[in-house]
Amino acid sequence: MTKTNNDEKKNISRRSFLKGSTLIATGAAIGLGTASAKFLKSDRKLLRPPGALDEDMFLASCIKCGQCLQVCPPQVVILADIRQGFGIGTPYVIPQEGACILCAGLPCVLACPTGALDHHISLGKDAEMGLAVITGSDTCLSVQGQNDLVYRLNNVLGMSLSSAKHAKIKEILLSFLKRLSEDEKKTWKSHFALSEFSEKNVDTIFSKITTDDLDWFANFVKSSSQAKKSCQICLDECPIKEEGTIRFIAKNNTADGQQYLWPSVTKTCVGCGVCEEKCPTPLRSITITPRLRLIEKPTAHQTGEGQS
Ligand code: SF4
Ligand code: SF4
Ligand code: SF4
Structure with a gap:
């Protein structure tokens, strides 16, 4: 042609x-x-x-x-x-x-x-x-000021010991290791007596992980710098996030005065669905509508700007 x-x-x-x-x-x-x-x-x-x-x-x-x-x-x-x-x-x-x-x-x-x-x-x-x-304004972790790793960990720790539990912990571990600060990498290395930090040796570590190690890991996550950050997995995992697909806008909750982050999808989103796949809430808080297009920038009402 x-x-x-x-x-x-x-x-x-x-x-x-x-x-x-x-x-x-x-x-x-x-x-x-x-x-x-x-x-x-x-x-x-x-x-x-x-x-x-x-x-x-x-x-x-x-x-x-x-x-x-x-x-x-x-x-x-x-x-x-x-x-x-x-x-x-x-x-x-x-x-x-x-x-x-x-x-x-x-x-x-x-x-x-x-x-x-x-x-x-x-x-x-x-x-x-x-x-x-955003289809789950009441379930979105960011709106609730919750961290995704801590949320996922709390859900998994209550499970009885099984291969499913191990698989889920490994998933959380892999997400966590991508976000460690330099100091936290040193702590990680020291706990597992590693000569260098690498996300690639997770399989080796995981094959001989003990119950004590799991307890240590849970505490490490909960006291890490990450635990203080609200979930923004949808943006972090977006394959074209550099296009500004989702903006997190700070807002104040009128009921308790607490600040939270409001995820606002922009017109650069193409609907690939990675955010829906990765959103940790059981009923996804972000879902794709096929062929829907945002043709104008969100209004202040949509983004929450200027509201409190
Ligand atoms: S992935 Fe996005 S939509 Fe889902 S809970 Fe986290 S911030 Fe909310
Ligand atoms: S659908 Fe794809 S492009 Fe749009 S925000 Fe989600 S991950 Fe990014
Ligand atoms: S969309 Fe897929 S199935 Fe349809 S013609 Fe193209 S390649 Fe074939």
């Missing part, structure tokens, strides 16, 4: 998306406030891979070859079956079971033989899969 044809196709795709979209007049929510008239939305129900054309064109163009699924490095693309009721055999992603990580070069887009995944898209920041929306 020539560049001109591709350009035309892209323009038609964009126009058709905008034409087929529904302007949500009221009631959509972002951040923790009720918002108004700032979104464009199509009636897409499934979260399609990066660069998918608008739903009608996508369904017409996708030949259900499964190439996008085969080349996906984290293997998160799955094919719709009878349970989805339509588009059987077309690809989609379920963030909580494995989100799209917007990997370099977007191999799924490159592999698509028909352009159902738009070949003009080559960067994760242009993926336009959907939009993350």
